[in-house]
Amino acid sequence: MxxxxxxxxxxxxxxxxxxxxxxxxxxxxxxxxxxxxxYQCEWAAVVKDPAKRARFRAFANSDRRDDSIEWVSERGQSRPADWPRLVATSPVSAPAVAAAPRRHLPVLQTRWVDVARLSDVPLDGGVAIHHGDVQLAVFRHGADGALYATQNMCPHKHDMVLSRGLLGDASGEPKVACPQHKKTFSLRTGACLAGEVPALRTFPVRTEGDRVLVELPPAEALRELCPSSASCATGAGDAAEKVAS
Ligand code: FES
Structure with a gap:
């Protein structure tokens, strides 16, 4: 033309x-x-530099692969499967979420679990960790680098993506936006800020020197509490009830 x-x-x-x-x-x-x-191939630079490569580990606390990713074969190689086409779903209304019966949670023994170096958690970003086979996300938010820990699974499509979410705040409430369809959740309470989907589970987190510790029940109990399925998402702030640490 x-x-x-x-x-x-x-x-x-x-x-x-x-x-x-x-x-x-x-x-x-x-x-x-x-x-x-x-010309420089940015990906080749990452492959050759161990420090940059470390930023692409699936989990900050091990070299384990992320088995929640679905792989497909193409031309003799494998690549992550395309995201499924979005199907319109009926939104869950805020009052419905608020009125949903809270599950009775067992009283769980918890302990502080060392999950990462502080320097592994990027400022205004997050990393995935796993405790047993349950994925969690640890975030460092805002100018003061406040730490938060939540489930890694987004309650919308149940993908393990929240650690790669975008951080911000809504009228002072620290929040994470899912990288997929941008639903936002309070990092403090786990509540979905638009009330469209169930809340995230949240967990206490603190530092000890350069180490990040998250207060968690044993892995088996956490799986019951937060399985890699729809039932991971329940009422806001339903983290394990602590009786001892
Ligand atoms: S998967 Fe859709 S908003 Fe998270």
Whole structure:
């Protein structure tokens, strides 16, 4: 289309590029060479640098693979499966969420579990950790780097994605927006701020020197409390009731 609008058409273009009628070919060649010389593959740089590579670990507290990712084969290689097409679902209204009966939770023994170095948790970002086979997300929020811990599974589509969410605040309430469809949750209480989906489970978190500790029940009990399924999402602030630490 642009060629049809170019004065002189294809013949003019041939003059400029092949016969160098404007005398700019040497400069164009130089610019192209500068681009070629300056090109760096950002992914190759990550693969070669252990410090950068560490940022792409699935979990801050082990080298385990994230088995919640579905892989497909393509041209003799594997890649993560495409996201499923979005199907319209009826939103859960805020009053319905508020009126939902709270599950009775067993009284659980909890303890502080060392999950990561503080430096593993990026400022205004999050990392995934696992406790047994339950995935959790640890976040460092705002200028003061306040720490929060929640389930990693988004209650909307049940994907393990919240550790990669975008942090912000809603009228002073620290929040995370799911990277998929941007539903937002309070980092303090776990409540979905628009009341559309059930709340996240949240967990107490603190530091000891450069270590991040999350207060958790034993892995088996956490799986009951927060399985990798829809039942992970229940009422806000339903973290395990602590009787001892
Ligand atoms: S998966 Fe849809 S908002 Fe999180």
């Amino acid at each position: 642009w060629l049809g609008q170019l004065e002189g058409g294809l013949e003019h273009l041939r003059d400029v590029l092949v016969r160098d009628s404007l005398g700019i070919c040497a400069e164009l060649e130089q610019q192209m060479q500068a681009l070629v010389d300056g």
